[in-house]
Amino acid sequence: MTLELQGIGVSRGIAIGRAHILFHNQPDVREYLIPAFAIEQEVERFLDAIEQAKQQLKSIRNHIPANAPADVTSFIDTHLLMLNDSSLNKIPVDMIRQRRCNAEWALQLQRDALINVFNEMDDPYLRTRRDDVDHVVNRIHRILNDQEVQDHEIPDGRLKGHIIIAEDLTPADTVLMQHQGIVAFVTEHGGATSHTTILARSLGIPAIVGIESVRRYVQDNEPLIVDGETGVMLLGADEKTQEEYEARLVEFREHISSLSRYKSQPTKTRDGKSITLLANAELPEDITTISAAGAQGIGLYRTEFLYMNRLTPPEEEEQLSAYRDVVEGMNNQPVTIRTFDLGADKTVDGGRHLNQTVVTNPALGLRAIRLCLNQPNMFRTQLRAILRASAYGKIKIMFPMISTMHELLQARHLLEQSKHELDKEHIEYDHHIEIGAMIEIPASAVCAEMFARHVDFLSIGTNDLIQYTLAIDRIDDHVNYLYDPLHPAVLRLIHMTLSAGKKHNVDVSMCGEMAGDPRYTRLLLAMGLENFSMHPNALLEVKQVINETDLSQLPANTMEMMDAVDPLEADMLLEQINGPDH
Incomplete structure (x- = not known):
């Protein structure tokens, strides 16, 4: 008898394989007193x-191949x-010496303190990096307790062809298991825009x-079928169902393979409308993937990585080097650099160097452009570095989370100040750099x-x-079902934003997850x-x-989507828009 379980499909594709149930054994950490003579031994x-x-x-x-993704x-x-x-x-060493506590307890106390910092972060992407803290701390705990390395970290091929069943997965888990040949994963928790699911889509893992x-419901090594688009997992599928999904799997692989033919084609609708396809990037290593996908430039270059996991903000020369590498790597294609989108609690060293306190709701607090304007010296350092990098290629500057005209004008004023400084120093930059x-x-x-x-653009x-x-x-399991682009x-x-751009002859782009989802392409x-x-991994499918x-030929009632109160009605209208005749 076939058992069907329904979840949220977050990464497209069909997978057929056997289950590997992953248990993350949380350490049972207890405190005990270390005798004074044994303190240094505990350290x-x-x-x-x-x-x-x-x-x-x-x-x-x-053990990771040199040609593996960055x-x-x-x-x-x-x-x-x-x-x-x-x-x-x-810090845990200091705790061991000061409190005379065991190493496990000192590590757990510091883990809790670090997790609290990450939990207060307003950016969901960065907030999910708390998983990295747990991953590293649990590794140390396992070593302290003489436990063996976990199955998914042993590169012996035991996971090849398997479907991972877990409570949740960290991004690190995902990349390690993808390298070992897993064909899909299914978790109890998670949302469509968590870091792990975004990574699954980029790696092409159905999830x-x-x-x-x-x-x-699942036994280890039990045969499973996963449909990452519909969110359906099947257990005990009969022969007919098995054959049906095997055919769909072949069809999906052929579809993915066929997308390569679009790489060299211009991005243009059948009736001749040219469309610009850009890529999002957050690390210099992304440039290789972006170039391979045939993007026409970078529409969003995140700069937060330069500020994380360090005690002081990056200096101008360090930033210049990073931005110059990117713009030169893009061979004169445009690169839109977003100024740092950090919050008071997730800047450098958890924000402590800025003497800022934890706030009740950081998502509504001092973040992004608000923090830039609150820390003008740090902001000007970045603006100078971006301006200087513009001498080496086509760069645009984009300000995040603008909410008032005053913020925009202040940001532009600081940019003009930076330009005047560079003029006095006789340093080259693009005097007509575009601002968004x-x-x-x-x-x-x-x-x-x-x-x-x-x-110049929105x-x-x-x-x-x-x-x-x-x-x-959107990463809260209790409410993420309400996250609805439609x-x-x-x-x-x-629509209001697009209309404003058209009225004032200003380009409007979209750089969120919605832009890379082919279900919404025709609607947009x-x-x-x-x-x-x-x-970049979504480019060719959207291009197709x-x-x-x-x-x-798009349905005349397309714009009725904005009046569809019932989600089912919206889904039906979207199906019409995505029909084969358009």
């Missing part, structure tokens, strides 16, 4: 565990950096999240016409726009979007939809 035991953790990670990294090694390197950071290798208590604002909160969308008079950040419009935390309020705000085209920016769309 040595802790430092030995740190060193063993480093060796484990280096061994894993050494994502695969970047998480390992992040964890190695954390092991070298004083927050993990020094389902949100099947509550899934490990109760992100539309990611309802206030900025409603006032898009006002902003459009003072910028960029819609749908991840935050949807979250703020619907008042939901909500009429969201669509109306997008019908609404007037001409500039899409997305993860664009090149196979005739704008003049």
Whole structure:
């Protein structure tokens, strides 16, 4: 008898394989007093565990092929950096000596303190990096308790062809298991925009999240079928169902393979409308993937990585080097650099160097452009570095989370000050560098016409726009089902922004997850979007939809989507828009 379990499909694709149930055994940490004569021995035991953790990670990294995606090694390197950071290798030592407590307890206390910092972060992407803290701390705990390395970290091929069943997965888990050949994963928790699910899409791993208590229904090594688009997992499928999904799997692989033919084609609808396809990037290593996908430039270059896991902000020369590498790597294609989108609690060293206190609701607090303007010296350092990098290629500057005209004018004033400084120093830069604002909160969308008079372009950040419009935390399992790009309020705000751009002859792009989802491509085209920016792995599929769309043949009732109060009605209208005749 076939059992069907329904979750949230977060990464497309069909997978057929056997279950591997992953249990993350949380350590049972208890405090006990260390005799005074044994304190240094306990410190040595802790430092030995740190060193063993480093060796484990280096061994894993050494087994990763040189041609693997940059994502695969970047998480390992992040964890190695954390092991070298004083927050993990020094503060617990101080606790052992001061409190005379055991190493496990000192590590757990510091883990709790670090997790509290991450939990207060307003950016969901960065907030999920708390998983990295747990991953590293649990590794040290396992070593302290003489436990073996976990199955998914042993590169012996035992996971090849398996479907991972877990309570949840960290990004590091995901890349390690992808390297070992897993074909899909299913978790009890998670949302469509968590870091792990975004990574699954970039790595091409079919994935389902949100099947509550899934490990109760599945036995280890049991045959499973996973449909990452519909969110359906099948157990005990009969022969006919098995054959049907095998055929769909072959069809899907052929479809993915066929996308390569679009790489060299111009991005243009059947009726001749040219569309610009850009890529999002956050690390210099992303440039190789972006170039391979055939992007026409970078529509969003995140700069937060330069500020994280360090005690002081990056100096101008360090930033210049990073930005110059990116712009030169893009061979004169445009690169839109977003100024740092940090919060008071997730800047450098957790924000402590800025003497800022933890606030009740950091998502509504001092973050992004607000923090930039609150720390003008740090902001000017970045602006100078971006301006100087513009001498080496086409760069645009984008300000995040603009909500008032005063913020925009202040930011532009600081930019002009930076230009004057460079002029006095006789340093070259692009004197006509384009300036843009992100539309990611309802206030900025409603006032898009006002902003459009003072910028060269606008960029819609749908991840935050949807979250703020619907008042939901998109990585909170209890409410993420409300995260709906088709909500009429969201669509109306997008339409208002596009209309403002058209009225004032200002380009409007979209750089959120919605831009890279082919289900919404035709709807966005019908609404007037001409500039899409997305993860590079989504480019060819979106390009296929664009090149196979005739704008003049889209249903006349397309714009009724903005009035569809019932989600089922919205889904039906979307199916009409995505029908084969358009």
